[in-house]
Amino acid sequence: MKPKITxxxxxxxxxxxxxxxxxxxxxxxxxxxxxxxxxQAFAKLYNYKPNNIAVSLKNRRTKNIxxxxxxxxxxxxxxxxxxxxxxxxxxxxxxxxxxxxEGYEREVINMELLANGSIDxxxxxxxxxxxxxxxxxxxxxxxxxxxxxxxxxxxxxRINCDKVVIDDAQGAFLAVKKFVESGKKKxxxxxxxxxxxxxKARTEGYKKALSHYNIPLEESLxxxxxxxxxxxxxxxxxxKTQEVDAVLxxxxxxxxxxxxxxxxxxKRIPEDISFIGFTDGLLSKFAMPSLTAIAQHGELMGEExxxxxxxxxETENEEETFSTTVLEPTLIERDSTL
Amino acid sequence: MKPKITxxxxxxxxxxxxxxxxxxxxxxxxxxxxxxxxxQAFAKLYNYKPNNIAVSLKNRRTKNIxxxxxxxxxxxxxxxxxxxxxxxxxxxxxxxxxxxxEGYEREVINMELLANGSIDxxxxxxxxxxxxxxxxxxxxxxxxxxxxxxxxxxxxxRINCDKVVIDDAQGAFLAVKKFVESGKKKxxxxxxxxxxxxxKARTEGYKKALSHYNIPLEESLxxxxxxxxxxxxxxxxxxKTQEVDAVLxxxxxxxxxxxxxxxxxxKRIPEDISFIGFTDGLLSKFAMPSLTAIAQHGELMGEExxxxxxxxxETENEEETFSTTVLEPTLIERDSTL
DNA sequence: AAAAGTTACGAAACCGTTTTCGTGTTAATA
DNA sequence: TATTAACACGAAAACGGTTTCGTAACTTTT
Numbered sequence: 241m242k243p244k245i246t247x248x249x250x251x252x253x254x255x256x257x258x259x260x261x262x263x264x265x266x267x268x269x270x271x272x273x274x275x276x277x278x279x280q281a282f283a284k285l286y287n288y289k290p291n292n293i294a295v296s297l298k299n300r301r302t303k304n305i306x307x308x309x310x311x312x313x314x315x316x317x318x319x320x321x322x323x324x325x326x327x328x329x330x331x332x333x334x335x336x337x338x339x340x341x342e343g344y345e346r347e348v349i350n351m352e353l354l355a356n357g358s359i360d361x362x363x364x365x366x367x368x369x370x371x372x373x374x375x376x377x378x379x380x381x382x383x384x385x386x387x388x389x390x391x392x393x394x395x396x397x398r399i400n401c402d403k404v405v406i407d408d409a410q411g412a413f414l415a416v417k418k419f420v421e422s423g424k425k426k427x428x429x430x431x432x433x434x435x436x437x438x439x440k441a442r443t444e445g446y447k448k449a450l451s452h453y454n455i456p457l458e459e460s461l462x463x464x465x466x467x468x469x470x471x472x473x474x475x476x477x478x479x480k481t482q483e484v485d486a487v488l489x490x491x492x493x494x495x496x497x498x499x500x501x502x503x504x505x506x507k508r509i510p511e512d513i514s515f516i517g518f519t520d521g522l523l524s525k526f527a528m529p530s531l532t533a534i535a536q537h538g539e540l541m542g543e544e545x546x547x548x549x550x551x552x553x554e555t556e557n558e559e560e561t562f563s564t565t566v567l568e569p570t571l572i573e574r575d576s577t578l
Numbered sequence: 579m580k581p582k583i584t585x586x587x588x589x590x591x592x593x594x595x596x597x598x599x600x601x602x603x604x605x606x607x608x609x610x611x612x613x614x615x616x617x618q619a620f621a622k623l624y625n626y627k628p629n630n631i632a633v634s635l636k637n638r639r640t641k642n643i644x645x646x647x648x649x650x651x652x653x654x655x656x657x658x659x660x661x662x663x664x665x666x667x668x669x670x671x672x673x674x675x676x677x678x679x680e681g682y683e684r685e686v687i688n689m690e691l692l693a694n695g696s697i698d699x700x701x702x703x704x705x706x707x708x709x710x711x712x713x714x715x716x717x718x719x720x721x722x723x724x725x726x727x728x729x730x731x732x733x734x735x736r737i738n739c740d741k742v743v744i745d746d747a748q749g750a751f752l753a754v755k756k757f758v759e760s761g762k763k764k765x766x767x768x769x770x771x772x773x774x775x776x777x778k779a780r781t782e783g784y785k786k787a788l789s790h791y792n793i794p795l796e797e798s799l800x801x802x803x804x805x806x807x808x809x810x811x812x813x814x815x816x817x818k819t820q821e822v823d824a825v826l827x828x829x830x831x832x833x834x835x836x837x838x839x840x841x842x843x844x845k846r847i848p849e850d851i852s853f854i855g856f857t858d859g860l861l862s863k864f865a866m867p868s869l870t871a872i873a874q875h876g877e878l879m880g881e882e883x884x885x886x887x888x889x890x891x892e893t894e895n896e897e898e899t900f901s902t903t904v905l906e907p908t909l910i911e912r913d914s915t916l
Numbered sequence: 917a918a919a920a921g922t923t924a925c926g927a928a929a930c931c932g933t934t935t936t937c938g939t940g941t942t943a944a945t946a
Numbered sequence: 947t948a949t950t951a952a953c954a955c956g957a958a959a960a961c962g963g964t965t966t967c968g969t970a971a972c973t974t975t976t
Contacts, residue, residue, distance in 0.1 A: 241724050244694075246932060257956045262934065272954060287719075293640065293695040294932035297631045297961050304674075304696075312663070313656045315860075321650050325677050329684075334691060336642075337675040339663050346667075353672060356582075357631040357962090358642075381625075386579050496864045503866075522653075526834045528841075528866040584962060595926045600964060610924060632962035635931050695932090 245286045254282060265290075296357075304334045305549060306359035308350055310342045310367045310394070315521035316538050317365070320392060323542020324363060331550050333360075340367040348378040355381075360553045361388035363545045366396060368468075374398075388552035390545045393536075394438060402548045403564040404541055408438050408518075411534040411569035412445030413452075415488045415516040418532070418571060420453045422578035424486035424514060428461045430478075430498060431490045432468060442490050442518065470497050479505065486514045492523040495531055499576065515576040529575035537567055583624045592620060603628075634695075642672045643887060644697035646688055648680045648705045648732070653859035654876045655703070658730060661880020662701060669888050671698075678705040686716040693719075698891045699726035701883045704734060706806075712736075726890035728883045731874075732776060740886045741902040742879055746776050746856075749872040749907035750783030751790075753826045753854040756870070756909055758791045760916035762824035762852060766799045768816075768836060769828045770806060780828050780856065808835050817843065824852045830861040833869055837914065853914040867913035875905050 247265075251258045256275065264271045264279035265288070271279075282288075296302040305328055309317045325335050336359055340347035347367050354362070362382065370376070376398050383389050389401040412429075419427050429446045432439040443462070450457050463478045465471055470493055479501050487502075489495035495517030499509060507513045509529055517524055520533035544565050585603075589596045594613065602609045602617035603626070609617075620626075634640040643666055647655045663673050674697055678685035685705045692700070700720065708714070714736050721727050727739040750767075757765050767784045770777040781800070788795050801816045803809055808831055817839050825840075827833035833855030837847060845851045847867055855862055858871035882903050 242722055244723060248932075258933085259935080259957080260955060263955090266934090270954065275954080289690070289694045291635075291695040291932050292691075293631060293635045294961090295934080297629075297635050297931090297963090298933050298935090300961070302631065312659050313653065315651065318651045318656055321675075322677065325650070325675075329676075329688075334696065335675060337659070337663075337673060338667075339660065350667075352627070353630075356627045357629040358672065384580055385582060493864070500866070523860060523864050526831070526861050527864065528838065586962075596963085597927080597965080598925060601925090604964090608924065613924080629962050632931090633964080635933090635962080636964050638931070 244291070245288050246291070247288075250279065250282055250286070250288060254279060301553075302358060302360050303332060304336050304359045305546070305553075306336045306338065306351075306354040306362045306364075308338050308340055308347060308354075308362065308364040310340050310365060312337070312339050316393075316519050316536055319536075319538030320365075320542035320545070323539035323544075324546045325542075326539070327543045327546035328550070331546075333546075333550065340370075342367045342369060344369040344373055344375070351378050351382055355385065355387060359387075361390070361549045363390045363392065363542075363549055365392050366394040371396070388549055390549045390552075392541055392545045400560075400562055402545075402552065402562050404544045404548065404567065405564065406536050406541065406567040406569050408441035408569070409445030409448065411518060411536075412442040412488060413449040414569060414571045415534055416446055416449035416453070418516065418573075418577055419486040419488070419514060420449075420455070422510075422514065425455065426461065426482075426484045427455065427486045427488065428463065428478075428482060428484040429488050429490075430463045430465070430475075430494045432465050434464075439490055446488060465494070468493075470494065472497075475501055484513065487516075489515070489517045491519055492517045492521050492527075492531065492533070495576075496523055496527055499527065499529075499531070510576050510578050514578060516571075520572050524572070524574065527576070532574045532577040533572045535570045535572050537570070541567055582629070583626050584629070585626075588617065588620055588624075588626065592617060639891075640696060640698050641670060642674050642697045643884070643891075644674045644676065644689075644692040644700045644702075646676050646678055646685060646692075646700065646702040648678050648703060650675070650677050654731075654857050654874055657876030658703075658880035658883070661877035661882075662884045663880075664877070665881045665884035666888070669884075671884075671888065678708075680705045680707060682707040682711055682713070689716050689720055693723065693725060697725075699728070699887045701728045701730065701880075701887055703730050704732040709734070726887055728887045728890075730879055730883045738898075738900055740883075740890065740900050742882045742886065742905065743902065744874050744879065744905040744907050746779035746907070747783030747786065749856060749874075750780040750826065751787040752907065752909045753872055754784055754787035754791070756854065756911075756915055757824040757826070757852060758787075758793070760848075760852065763793065764799065764820075764822045765793065765824045765826065766801065766816075766820060766822040767826050767828075768801045768803070768813075768832045770803050772802075777828055784826060803832070806831075808832065810835075813839055822851065825854075827853070827855045830855045830857055830859050830865075830869065830871070833914075834861055834865055837865065837867075837869070848913065848915050852916060854909075858910050862910070862912065865914070870912045870915040871910045873908045873910050875908070879905055 247258050247261045250261045261279055264276045265283055307324060328335050338350035347370055379399050383401055391401060392404045395403045395405055431443055434440045447457055475497060487498050495515050499515050502513050516532045518534050520535035524531040524533040585596050585599045588599045599617055602614045603621055645662060666673050676688035685708055714734060717737050721739055729739060730742045733741045733743055769781055772778045785795055813835060825836050833853050837853050840851050854870045856872050858873035862869040862871040
């Protein structure tokens with residue numbers, strides 16, 4: 241049990257002042273070679289490391305970035321975190337992860353907690369509940385305090401800050417394009433309610449693509465689920481009542497579930513019915529048949545978000561100027577499409 | 579842009595001393611009702627929140643706990659984090675997540691960084707590289723400083739600290755039991771090299787179960803992969819040369835891959851060949867057929883680890899006494915077994 | 917009316933750094 | 947030799963809180 245050594249300890253031991261020690265360890269020109277050598281050697285011997293908290297207090301910079309995500313047990317978000325970590329660590333920053341658990345309350349609490357000096361900036365993705373309530377005052381308060389903020393994926397234009405998203409509409413467009421080009425005509429969409437920003441954009445892209453390819457839009461081919469949970473009965477009735485030859489799903493789970501149903505109805509995949517799912521995660525790769533997917537490039541998104549944030553944190557923010565980076569989705573072709 | 583208000587600001591504005599403000603906000607008996615009311619009202623009006631960093635410096639307690647995991651894009655670890663978050667948040671702690679990316683170097687760097695005052699204690703799982711090198715000096719240094727530490731899942735007995743693991747051997751035993759009881763005789767094991775603590779324990783459990791059921795151990799039925807990566811060729815030759823009717827895999831991916839191969843060889847699952855995989859993750863649930871799995875109870879593990887850590891952090895550690903919690907695995911029966 | 921006890925507050929130390937500014941000593945210049 | 951400049955270091959303030967202790971002004975006790 242050897243407790244941490246401080247500047248004061250070194251100063252006392254070497255009979256110099258604290259300031260001298262501090263400067264010597266920073267290799268300041270002010271201090272003589274002899275004294276520096278002595279102090280540096282002593283510090284190394286006792287494995288001196290400055291106390292982060294004290295440094296943070298003094299510099300008003302913590303070198304921590306706060307990340308608020310809706311759910312950590314979710315492949316997409318973890319890839320984003322990986323990207324953030326990667327970039328942030330390389331720049332000497334730590335990542336403080338807080339999970340809102342898709343709830344408004346926890347999002348608020350976590351942000352307030354972190355905003356009181358624990359972090360230099362935020363990277364966040366909105367919880368569904370926050371999106372439903374459409375209440376962003378907690379975020380506004382943070383940005384008003386001058387704390388840099390980058391939102392990713394689930395963003396809102398009610399807040400003025402840097403953002404990084406993928407072009408969800410374009411992703412849906414790519415999927416429909418793929419279907420059309422392989423001769424599909426009755427293209428269904430399984431999505432969530434519109435309050436989820438991404439669900440909305442994807443639905444728009446789907447509709448746009450249909451009109452682009454002169455396929456009449458049939459509202460009955462759009463299945464809207466109230467949440468991200470799989471509601472088996474809704475799927476059942478949908479597939480029993482609708483005649484479709486291609487299905488675009490806004491997430492993997494929906495797609496896997498739908499494929500199972502189709503399989504159970506003795507349809508051949510992809511000949512009789514094709515599938516494409518958003519978010520190219522583990523399930524897509526390992527499904528049977530493997531699922532053609534629209535990749536969200538989470539890791540890239542995380543890196544970009546971290547880049548933007550650290551940029552803002554490290555520059556004396558003269559003018560408030562915000563930008564939105566739009567990443568292009570990619571279609572990963574597998575066995576669920578022709 | 580309204581910057582944070584400090585005690586000093588309030589004191590100046592209300593023409594009292596800083597100490598009075600501090601005490602008033604803590605509702606100290608020392609301060610008169612009148613003054614407290616005035617100060618509290620003012621503080622609320624200007625939304626005063628104490629600066630975490632300053633409080634941490636003074637109290638030498640950060641209310642942060644550091645979590646070091648090998649990989650964040652991994653279902654098991656994320657469930658553990660969820661458990662940690664859940665418990666820690668309820669106790670008013672934040673979670674600082676750092677990813678070692680299965681590397682020794684990053685593990686050391688991250689720990690040193692966090693150990694300099696950023697956190698009150700560690701929860702960690704060893705990177706594979708650290709386990710291979712068998713070098714735990716960086717961890718020893720941290721515990722020597724009196725920083726509380728809890729290790730989970732991938733632990734080592736070279737370090738004296740609290741631990742929480744699941745009984746991996748018992749998990750393997752359960753799986754073999756299941757196979758035997760459904761009439762299987764030629765039971766294979768697909769695992770990784772022994773340096774991974776969990777792989778070793780699982781292999782032991784497998785062997786123990788075989789002997790318990792009087793099934794001769796055939797080393798040729800054990801396929802050892804050098805890493806967690808799926809090596810397709812190794813799988814191929816194994817299944818071409820060995821006659822098996824049940825396969826236990828140390829992770830989902832191995833199991834899914836093996837099932838595919840069996841499927842490709844026109845074997846019926848589970849009649850001709852059954853499968854069980856460790857780590858009851860998404861893939862197991864959504865595989866086709868769905869995979870019988872040994873649940874690791876990651877969330878529970880996380881909660882328990884957090885509980886142990888916070889217990890240590892919050893008690894004046896009189897005596898050094900460490901304990902290991904062993905969680906019981908559970909067999910989740912699905913369609914890949916009879 | 918003097919002694920003792922309360923009440924309500926402020927001064928100051930402290931946590932561990934960083935950084936500005938002042939100063940005693942020595943060396944270079946006039 | 948007196949003046950100035952360079953050098954090497956220390957004192958002290960600051961970051962934003964918490965907490966101990968001291969004390970002026972009253973109130974109560976004897």
